[in-house]
Amino acid sequence: MNRYALGGVWRGMRAPGMRPTWVLVLLLAAGPVAGQVKDRVLQVNFTPSDDSIRAATDEYKAIWGQEGPRIVPAMERRSGLRFEAGPIEVSVYEGTSYSGEPGGRPMLLRASYPAATKRATLVHELAHRLANDVRVPFDHHEVIFLFVYDVWVELWGQMFADEQVVIESRRTGADYAGMWKKVLAMSPAERAGRLKAVIAEYGTAR
Numbered sequence: 425m426n427r428y429a430l431g432g433v434w435r436g437m438r439a440p441g442m443r444p445t446w447v448l449v450l451l452l453a454a455g456p457v458a459g460q461v462k463d464r465v466l467q468v469n470f471t472p473s474d475d476s477i478r479a480a481t482d483e484y485k486a487i488w489g490q491e492g493p494r495i496v497p498a499m500e501r502r503s504g505l506r507f508e509a510g511p512i513e514v515s516v517y518e519g520t521s522y523s524g525e526p527g528g529r530p531m532l533l534r535a536s537y538p539a540a541t542k543r544a545t546l547v548h549e550l551a552h553r554l555a556n557d558v559r560v561p562f563d564h565h566e567v568i569f570l571f572v573y574d575v576w577v578e579l580w581g582q583m584f585a586d587e588q589v590v591i592e593s594r595r596t597g598a599d600y601a602g603m604w605k606k607v608l609a610m611s612p613a614e615r616a617g618r619l620k621a622v623i624a625e626y627g628t629a630r
């Protein structure tokens with residue numbers, strides 16, 4: 425277990441009206457069974473920015489309805505991090521995708537991506553949210569790429585993952601090609617080890 429796993433309990437402790445005895449009971453209960461806690465559902469609300477975006481928004485909703493229950497545990501297991509409580513608000517529009525912030529700006533997702541890139545980008549932006557508290561003095565993609573590729577492979581296969589790396593490497597705005605190259609030069613075990621070290625050094629408790 426890592427310190428993030430108990431986040432919900434600590435948040436509960438700060439909640440007004442929560443009795444200390446109950447907190448103690450919860451803490452005792454959380455310890456031995458934490459590894460077996462059932463994967464919870466992360467609510468993600470997709471809203472179209474205008475009427476012309478409605479079909480794309482429905483596509484994202486369908487992806488989440490079908491794949492969400494696999495996406496959340498795969499991402500949490502591969503990263504060792506826990507998602508925020510949610511719900512995560514997403515605005516679908518025609519523009520650059522953006523992760524948003526927990527309790528802050530909504531996530532933005534591009535409407536016109538083909539179906540596969542919709543899935544890949546949803547995982548990419550959710551990865552920024554999942555690693556929101558890992559504050560690094562370098563590009564955040566060098567954190568999330570350490571687990572995003574392996575999550576893509578686990579969920580949809582290596583061909584899918586390799587295609588999405590090619591697509592992301594063509595994007596401008598950051599050195600996506602260089603960062604993907606660097607991360608993929610490592611073995612999956614090396615990526616996992618590097619991620620653990622980065623979280624240990626730069627992770628901040630929620």
Ligand SMILES: [Zn+2]
Pocket residue numbers: 548549552565
């Ligand atoms: Zn990004």
